[in-house]
Amino acid sequence: MTSDTFPLRRIDHVRFFVGNARQSAYFYRNAFGFDVVAYAGLETRSPREAGYVLRQGKITFVLASPLGPEHPDNRRLVLHGDGVQDIALEVDDVTHAYETATQRGAVGVTPPTRLEDEYGVYEYATIAAYGDTTHTFVNRDRYHGIFAPGYKPIDPDRYSPSTFRPVGLQSIDHIVANVEEGKMDEWVRFYEQVLGFRQLIHFDDKDISTEYSALMSKVMQDGTGRIKFPINEPAKGRRRSQIEEFLQFYHGPGVQHIALTTGNIIETVRAMRQNDVSFLRVPRSYYEMLPDRVGPIAESIHDLAELGILVDRDDEGYLLQIFTKPVEDRPTLFFEVIQRRGSRSFGKGNFKALFEAIEREQARRGTL
Ligand code: FE2
Numbered sequence: 628m629t630s631d632t633f634p635l636r637r638i639d640h641v642r643f644f645v646g647n648a649r650q651s652a653y654f655y656r657n658a659f660g661f662d663v664v665a666y667a668g669l670e671t672r673s674p675r676e677a678g679y680v681l682r683q684g685k686i687t688f689v690l691a692s693p694l695g696p697e698h699p700d701n702r703r704l705v706l707h708g709d710g711v712q713d714i715a716l717e718v719d720d721v722t723h724a725y726e727t728a729t730q731r732g733a734v735g736v737t738p739p740t741r742l743e744d745e746y747g748v749y750e751y752a753t754i755a756a757y758g759d760t761t762h763t764f765v766n767r768d769r770y771h772g773i774f775a776p777g778y779k780p781i782d783p784d785r786y787s788p789s790t791f792r793p794v795g796l797q798s799i800d801h802i803v804a805n806v807e808e809g810k811m812d813e814w815v816r817f818y819e820q821v822l823g824f825r826q827l828i829h830f831d832d833k834d835i836s837t838e839y840s841a842l843m844s845k846v847m848q849d850g851t852g853r854i855k856f857p858i859n860e861p862a863k864g865r866r867r868s869q870i871e872e873f874l875q876f877y878h879g880p881g882v883q884h885i886a887l888t889t890g891n892i893i894e895t896v897r898a899m900r901q902n903d904v905s906f907l908r909v910p911r912s913y914y915e916m917l918p919d920r921v922g923p924i925a926e927s928i929h930d931l932a933e934l935g936i937l938v939d940r941d942d943e944g945y946l947l948q949i950f951t952k953p954v955e956d957r958p959t960l961f962f963e964v965i966q967r968r969g970s971r972s973f974g975k976g977n978f979k980a981l982f983e984a985i986e987r988e989q990a991r992r993g994t995l
Contacts (some may be wrong), residue, residue: 631850633727633823635716638799638854640680640687640820641885642713644703645967647740648692651709654954655688656786658902659962660794663786665778669694673777680774684797687773694969703759708957711882713753714802715763716854729964731821736761746772754821757804757814757858758880760913762822794898795900800886800965801846801855801973805873807880811845811860818856820927827855828972832862835978839995840868846973854872857973858885869958869985872994876957884950892947893926895964905952907984908935913977921945925968939976942968950981958992 633886645651655661665680667673675698681688691712693701703712716775718724729735737753753763773780785976806814818824824847830843841862848855861870870919873883876991889895900906914932927949931938936949974981989995 630821631638633724633821633850635718635854636715637685637853637965638802639715639717639763639767640689641711641716641802642689642691642763644700644707644712645690645692645709646704648677648679648690648693651690651692652681653680656689657790658899658904659683659786660792660796660898660902661686661688662791662793663771663781666781666785667777671777671779676907678778679781680778683793684795684888685776686796686799688847691725692868706758706876706878707881708877708959709955710761710801710877711885713761713763714756714882715751717876718764718766721750721752721764725754728754728764728821733817733821736782737763744776746770746776749775751851752868756817757806758877760804760881769967792898792902794902795889795891795895796887796964797803797890798888800888800963801857802885802966803844803857803883804861805859805870805883807874808861810880811843811858814858815845815847815854818858822849824849824854824856830975830978834975835982836862836864837864837979837986839866840864840871840982842868866986867989869982869989872958872989872992875994877959882960884961884963886948886965889964891964891965892936892964893930893934894965896949899964900934900950904931907950907952907981907988909937909984910927913937913980934976937974937977937981939970939972939974941970941972941975943971946970946972946974948974948977952988958994960991 661681661683668677678691734755749770750766753761797835800823827846827848830844835842841864843862844859846857861868876946921938945968951962953961
């Protein structure tokens with residue numbers, strides 16, 4: 628066993644840069660069941676941007692929007708549309724993490740910075756990752772406020788408690804990057820050399836292909852195994868792959884999907900469907916073949932078929948998963964809901980059915 632050369636505690640939060648954070652917060656609250664816990668904006672003397680901190684289980688999302696044309700990140704909105712700007716990682720020592728990362732070749736974006744208010748000291752530093760995506764190292768051991776300096780607890784009059792209905796999402800399972808053809812190994816090396824990650828699994832174009840398109844993927848994980856970042860690149864196929872479609876509409880590499888865990892996927896997906904979240908559908912024949920393919924499972928196949936939930940089994944157990952359609956008008960970021968029952972893998976047995984479902988959506992968009 629090699630030692631962890633870059634200790635990370637956990638994913639602290641995911642920051643999305645969006646056109647209208649107020650309206651995005653409404654979507655993630657009312658459709659995905661997040662509680663809105665903190666706010667920054669003009670009322671909190673944040674003159675440059677509005678921010679909403681959303682929480683469900685151990686998941687924290689930050690939605691940020693510029694308040695004027697001088698915001699340094701504005702170009703992102705025209706280029707990428709709404710999307711993930713930063714995956715923040717909690718560390719013991721921000722300065723040490725930043726210095727180690729930059730000595731190992733990472734490009735620094737923001738050097739170690741201390742923010743202070745009446746609730747203590749919040750420290751962070753940011754490095755560049757794929758495309759315009761960044762990683763921020765965060766330490767909040769000496770900070771006791773709601774999120775970070777500048778943020779205040781949400782005004783209790785702002786949202787009615789009667790409309791807050793969590794759907795049972797618990798934690799972030801993995802966050803997937805799409806990068807350009809030929810660039811996957813470059814980013815694999817970045818996570819290995821800079822952040823001390825190891826390659827967990829490799830899927831090649833024979834594992835992930837349909838009649839029309841293919842992709843390759845390597846799953847990177849940190850020293851603790853708690854943080855998993857799969858990296859996809861397109862492979863040659865007869866038509867345009869979903870990865871190429873993403874790269875075209877996002878105008879470069881970026882976060883393709885975030886997988887969120889639940890302890891009861893049937894209840895979670897039923898609630899999200901009632902909230903009008905759109906999920907991909909596979910053909911009915913998928914469920915006719917399911918008992919032979921995965922053997923006995925605790926869930927009713929009738930419920931899984933009704934909700935469109937997929938199942939896969941490996942040596943260690945099985946998993947249940949489902950994918951939303953993109954959550955913005957561009958075919959870019961989407962979400963996965965996953966329940967693990969022993970399996971630590973990624974649903975390889977579902978790849979073909981899933982990618983065919985995505986291709987049916989691409990055909991509707993005229994982008995296949
Ligand atoms: Fe996934």
